[in-house]
Amino acid sequence: MNISQPHADDLLRPLAPQVVGVLTRRFGDFGAAEDAVQEALLDALAQWPAEGVPDNPKGWLVQVASRRMIEQVRGEQARRRREELVAARAPAGHSTSPAADRAHETDGDDTLVMLFLSCHPALTPASAIALTLRAVGGLTTAEIGKAFMVPEATMAQRISRAKQRIRASGVPFRMPEPQERRARLASVLHVLYLIFNEGYAASGGLGLHRVELSREAIRLARTLHRLLPGDCEAAGLLALMLLTDARRPARTGPGGVPVPLAEQDRSLWDREAIAEGTALLTAALRRGAAGPYQIQAAIAAVHDEAATAEETDWPQILALYGLLERMSPNPMVSLNRAVAAAMVHGPAAGLALLEPLADGPLAGHHRLHTARAHLLEMAGDIAAAVEDYRAAAGRTAAVPERDYLIMRAARLAARR
Amino acid sequence: MKYMLLMQFGPQSGIASVDTWSPEDIKAHVEFMHDVNRGLVEAGEFVDAQGLAMPDQARIVRAGEGGVPVVTDGPFPETKEFLVGYWIVDCEGPERAYELAGHISAAPGLNGEPLNMPIEVRQVMAGPPQEL
Numbered sequence A: 001m002n003i004s005q006p007h008a009d010d011l012l013r014p015l016a017p018q019v020v021g022v023l024t025r026r027f028g029d030f031g032a033a034e035d036a037v038q039e040a041l042l043d044a045l046a047q048w049p050a051e052g053v054p055d056n057p058k059g060w061l062v063q064v065a066s067r068r069m070i071e072q073v074r075g076e077q078a079r080r081r082r083e084e085l086v087a088a089r090a091p092a093g094h095s096t097s098p099a100a101d102r103a104h105e106t107d108g109d110d111t112l113v114m115l116f117l118s119c120h121p122a123l124t125p126a127s128a129i130a131l132t133l134r135a136v137g138g139l140t141t142a143e144i145g146k147a148f149m150v151p152e153a154t155m156a157q158r159i160s161r162a163k164q165r166i167r168a169s170g171v172p173f174r175m176p177e178p179q180e181r182r183a184r185l186a187s188v189l190h191v192l193y194l195i196f197n198e199g200y201a202a203s204g205g206l207g208l209h210r211v212e213l214s215r216e217a218i219r220l221a222r223t224l225h226r227l228l229p230g231d232c233e234a235a236g237l238l239a240l241m242l243l244t245d246a247r248r249p250a251r252t253g254p255g256g257v258p259v260p261l262a263e264q265d266r267s268l269w270d271r272e273a274i275a276e277g278t279a280l281l282t283a284a285l286r287r288g289a290a291g292p293y294q295i296q297a298a299i300a301a302v303h304d305e306a307a308t309a310e311e312t313d314w315p316q317i318l319a320l321y322g323l324l325e326r327m328s329p330n331p332m333v334s335l336n337r338a339v340a341a342a343m344v345h346g347p348a349a350g351l352a353l354l355e356p357l358a359d360g361p362l363a364g365h366h367r368l369h370t371a372r373a374h375l376l377e378m379a380g381d382i383a384a385a386v387e388d389y390r391a392a393a394g395r396t397a398a399v400p401e402r403d404y405l406i407m408r409a410a411r412l413a414a415r416r
Numbered sequence B: 001m002k003y004m005l006l007m008q009f010g011p012q013s014g015i016a017s018v019d020t021w022s023p024e025d026i027k028a029h030v031e032f033m034h035d036v037n038r039g040l041v042e043a044g045e046f047v048d049a050q051g052l053a054m055p056d057q058a059r060i061v062r063a064g065e066g067g068v069p070v071v072t073d074g075p076f077p078e079t080k081e082f083l084v085g086y087w088i089v090d091c092e093g094p095e096r097a098y099e100l101a102g103h104i105s106a107a108p109g110l111n112g113e114p115l116n117m118p119i120e121v122r123q124v125m126a127g128p129p130q131e132l
Helices: A008-012 A015-027 A030-051 A057-082 A091-096 A107-118 A125-136 A141-147 A152-169 A178-201 A213-227 A232-245 A271-286 A292-305 A314-327 A331-345 A347-359 A366-379 A382-393 A399-415 B023-042 B094-105
Strands: B002-009 B046-051 B059-063 B069-073 B082-090 B119-123
Touching: A008 A015, A008 A030, A008 A057, A015 A030, A015 A057, A015 A107, A015 A125, A030 A057, A030 A125, A030 A152, A107 A125, A107 A178, A107 A213, A125 A141, A125 A152, A125 A178, A125 A213, A141 A152, A178 A213, A178 A232, A213 A232, A232 A271, A232 A292, A271 A292, A292 A314, A314 A331, A331 A347, A331 A366, A347 A366, A366 A382, A366 A399, A382 A399, A399 B023, B002 B094, B023 B046, B023 B082, B023 B094, B082 B094, B094 B119
Parallel strands: none
Antiparallel strands: B002 B082, B002 B119, B046 B082, B059 B069
16 A cells, blocks of 8 residues: 555545445435445445555445445345335336436536535435535544434434435436526535534534534535635635634633633634635625625634734624625624624623614523623623623533633632 | 443532632633543543533423423422533443542532532443343
8 A cells, every 4th residue: 555645535535426426327316326335435444545545446436336236226126025025116227317328427516416415405404414424525424423422323314314305305316407506505505504613613512522524514615616616605605614714723722611712822823724715705705796605704804814803803894794684684693793893882882782682582592691791891890791601601502611601700700 | 331420419419609619710620520531531431421501491391282292491400409410431340430420529619629519320221131
């Protein structure tokens, strides 16, 4: 084995959706093809590191996965014969389906089709995420299970049910029609965004075994951007991820305790990621009307550009949140706009904007308590700030965040 | 053998509310808990550990007419012991589980004094069935 060869994993994973595409067109069954490719990936992960990467990795995977698939079909047929049932359908017959020979289908198209299928709006977010990570991301079921801290068998079942649902909804294995493409792309972007956030927030449990979901989301968003270079929101989403992830090294202290933006050591920020994200965003914004992901990326870019917290261009951030709020109204955006307003016009202005949110869907939400606590602290109302920090601590579902909030309350209380 | 170590609080546990602790007390407590988990992982005994959200968000659910869930508030923290978190460890036997529970029980609290909080040790029914 040549050690200068790329890691088997990095080579394998982009091939996964391409191989599923080939098999789905050859055998006409997405669900079974996806299972067979998963088996082939596991074979490759077991064999390639020891025996070396084959000359034609994709051909190898297609061959092994096809064999797996045929074995599976034969096994099923044998079982049916044993049960003295007449096979109602002959899966091999699907190999002559017209799609199999369409020459214009490229590997990139297959990856895109797979993304559209795995992020189908008929699926719940949790199952779309799982299926996307496996069918498009090429992760193993065990890895996905670990990332979400559920047993492998549970994750396998979630993926299998997602595929059943796709089959039941009758979505064909091809590019969505032009008229529905926009809505379908929106759900692809949303699923990738959720994967990124899951990794970025790393909210669950102790975070002892989490794979890098954010890195995986960035890889998938990069693929999507490469396949749809003209789509500004795909570029915006990738830029948002890069500009946010750039702050990761400074985001947490010892024990995973969060460090607020204003207190982060900015020398730890990833300059390369910031440069790449900014360039992507600039190019996308130049092409015309900006969408919500581009606006969010622009906000992240303004933060990233400030050499110190004090130098942050808050008026620009406030304007961008105003734009975002009009474009896609959502209480979390309103909350962020209130914080930005406080930074520009003083804490009273921010607190006034937070007030109506207490009657909406954010009522009792830890983020609302945290934001109000920060603004009350700015306003010098220490007693009320302590109370809100404690309320937030009692409501967050993240242990490191709870520890941070309790600590913040204790520090303020001690100062009084 | 697997054991579940349950950390419970209640009015009778006589432990000062975390709201009265100093920042240093909190820091020491949080670091202690991180060390506990790291130690369990390093010893190959860690299975799972979870903290639970505060009991004011707990709900009691019973099936009502036609299996429709009937949701009520509670258990109330002022009237009951409530579970705040647990560990599942896979260790040699009960003595080791007691040793771990004793160590966790002495986590530092107010003024860095050991809390000596009650830790309930329960065996998880995960053993292989014996031939009878």
